[in-house]
Amino acid sequence: MSLELNKTEQAVVDGLSSDYSEDLIEVYQSCEHTYIRVEANNIVDILTYLKKKHHFIFLCDIVGTDRYTSDERFELIYNIMNLRTQDRIFVKIRLEEENPVVKTATSVWKAAGWLEREAYDMFGIRFEGHPDHRRIFMPEDFEYFPLRKEFPLLGIPGSIELPNTTPDTE
């Protein structure tokens, strides 16, 4: 499939293939967006490079995906934007099922803090070096990761506490 890259995207792909050729896995386009899949080990360097050299200063979102039953089960998608040219690219990494750990992007964008907490809360992906590595939606003592495919839709009965309905009796 031939790629239709604009100037910024072409510069990004060229820059990554020369400077990070070992980490670059694939580049593809879908729904008028460009996706770049890279190795997870070096993700912080690549994101720093994109921010410093290509002006992708705005981190819109970090999305987790569960590719249940596939190898490298979890996927993280960094949705980043160049505010000078209004170009958006998606950087993807894949993580193992057993121990999904990746280095935090909070050193690159401060906004990554809450987005990574959400990915941790929903999928159990851990972020090495995160300054405040807590859950963001579910209670702290919740033991499951609700957006994983094996988690039942209605939750696990009794896993979240309901209020005491007889308060006078303790």
Place this chain on the structure above:
Amino acid sequence: MGIESALGEGFFTTKIDSLTNWARANAAWPMPMGLACCAIEMMAFAGPRYDASRFGSEVMRFSPRQSDVMIVAGWSTYKMSHAIRRIWDQMPDPKWCIAMGACASTGGMHRCYGVVQGVDNYLPVDVYVSGCPPRPDALLHALMKIQDKIKTEHSVLLDT
């Protein structure tokens, strides 16, 4: 005072139960627990067009200490359920509860791990209102059902 002139000559007999229930039924002040879009319909219910004050529910009291009927309007998450129950516990007896709409009654379309599937899991609900959201007239109907319930229960004398 005024009551003699209002009644004119003579007297009437009643039961203290009936008198208390009459007073309670026509002064059921709601505690609005507006959690979602049902709250908009609840505002219409209180506003001049549907006018809940015709039924004595004059004022929405935003203090649980001054209210009698809690209207749970919207879906309740597990996190919110603790706040709702706390407010319910702060309301003085006697008190009643309306579960307004599909979400408050059963969880509705929010069939997922984070939403309590019906506030009756932790509140003693008196009236359930169907609809998504219910029309204000449906909520008025629920209020009238509460009034019926108040009027038929013992208030002062205990049922022995």
